[in-house]
Amino acid sequence: MYQLLRPFIFCLDGERAHDLAIASMQRLGRLRGVQAPLAGQSVDLFGLHFANPVGLAAGLDKNAEAVAGLSHLGFGHIEVGTVTPRPQPGNPKPRLFRLTDDQALINRFGFNNDGVDALVARLVAHPYAGVLGVNIGKNKDTPNESAVEDYLCCLRAVACVADYVTINVSSPNTPGLRDLSSADAIMDLLQPLVVARHALANRRGQRLPLLVKLAPDFSDGALVSVLQAIQDCGVDGVILTNTTLSRDGLISQSAREQGGLSGAPLATKARHALAIARDVLGDALPIISVGGIMDGEEARVRLVMGARLVQVYSGLIYRGPRLIKEAVDATRVLR
Numbered sequence: 476m477y478q479l480l481r482p483f484i485f486c487l488d489g490e491r492a493h494d495l496a497i498a499s500m501q502r503l504g505r506l507r508g509v510q511a512p513l514a515g516q517s518v519d520l521f522g523l524h525f526a527n528p529v530g531l532a533a534g535l536d537k538n539a540e541a542v543a544g545l546s547h548l549g550f551g552h553i554e555v556g557t558v559t560p561r562p563q564p565g566n567p568k569p570r571l572f573r574l575t576d577d578q579a580l581i582n583r584f585g586f587n588n589d590g591v592d593a594l595v596a597r598l599v600a601h602p603y604a605g606v607l608g609v610n611i612g613k614n615k616d617t618p619n620e621s622a623v624e625d626y627l628c629c630l631r632a633v634a635c636v637a638d639y640v641t642i643n644v645s646s647p648n649t650p651g652l653r654d655l656s657s658a659d660a661i662m663d664l665l666q667p668l669v670v671a672r673h674a675l676a677n678r679r680g681q682r683l684p685l686l687v688k689l690a691p692d693f694s695d696g697a698l699v700s701v702l703q704a705i706q707d708c709g710v711d712g713v714i715l716t717n718t719t720l721s722r723d724g725l726i727s728q729s730a731r732e733q734g735g736l737s738g739a740p741l742a743t744k745a746r747h748a749l750a751i752a753r754d755v756l757g758d759a760l761p762i763i764s765v766g767g768i769m770d771g772e773e774a775r776v777r778l779v780m781g782a783r784l785v786q787v788y789s790g791l792i793y794r795g796p797r798l799i800k801e802a803v804d805a806t807r808v809l810r
């Protein structure tokens with residue numbers, strides 16, 4: 476069905492198609508309520524039960540408007556956000572580009588979102604049965620020196636509606652954000668959040684797991700240093716990776732657009748980052764692998780490489796909802 480619709484969807488501007496997708500997921504949720512995740516290879520992690528290892532990556536449902544509808548796609552977990560303390564419009568449009576010949580996207584949204592209060596209001600007592608993550612960031616006009624205040628504000632606000640919280644220090648579209656993730660800087664950000672977390676419970680009344688989402692654009696040495704720093708600071712896991720600034724090997728016309736690249740060309744970097752992280756972290760910190768998972772086989776490979784869970788975004792745009800069942804089936808009976 477999606478393959479039939481795709482040519483029409485791809486005629487629309489990228490963001491318009493995205494908005495239509497969110498609107499139809501909202502309608503589906505209103506009509507049919509929530510659906511339980513597809514049963515697959517279950518994973519028990521961070522004190523949470525994931526019915527299957529395949530999740531929705533942050534950024535598709537930034538405002539948590541369509542969780543009920545998205546639940547019908549069968550994900551084991553859904554990550555909403557990135558949300559910031561105050562609402563902000565993001566960058567001027569156009570800001571989402573399809574690179575169809577490369578099976579990729581470039582986006583420079585810049586954390587457009589309704590603000591944390593609106594997101595929390597939508598998620599209070601949400602009946603979604605899968606694992607619900609909330610990805611948090613800082614407002615564009617908050618200087619890096621006080622960024623920790625923005626993250627603390629979001630963390631405290633979303634704790635009671637989230638199963639886990641992801642600290643996003645890796646989007647390339649908020650100027651200076653990635654500076655927060657250098658090995659020198661990251662402890663100053665993470666330590667106060669880890670301390671604050673002790674006083675917070677998640678939406679199930681349990682300890683609130685904290686994850687950190689990193690970029691794929693570190694040198695190998697810098698990635699090792701930042702992972703070593705993260706390992707000892709009390710967070711529960713790492714999400715690798717966000718979008719890349721690299722444009723290696725692209726053939727599409729829109730390749731020169733500014734922003735973060737996702738989809739098939741990101742797979743090599745995401746795999747490389749995963750291999751390094753497994754090496755550094757061993758079994759000490761679980762890794763969620765994301766970036767360029769366009770079919771079930773790639774999802775399986777990431778788990779074989781040592782990721783505990785995977786997430787998808789661009790693959791959903793190119794392959795449609797069947798990608799989720801394909802990935803859940805491909806990752807069955809792995810462990």
Ligand SMILES: Cc1cc2nc3c(=O)[nH]c(=O)nc-3n(C[C@H](O)[C@H](O)[C@H](O)COP(=O)(O)O)c2cc1C
Nearest residue numbers: 532533534557582716717737738766767787788789
């Ligand atoms: C349009 C778009 C918006 C995104 N917005 C966010 C975001 O707000 N926060 C975030 O952590 N990641 C965001 N991402 C990154 C994705 O969560 C994911 O890490 C990245 O796209 C790589 O996965 P993929 O190759 O499966 O798309 C966004 C990605 C896209 C394509």
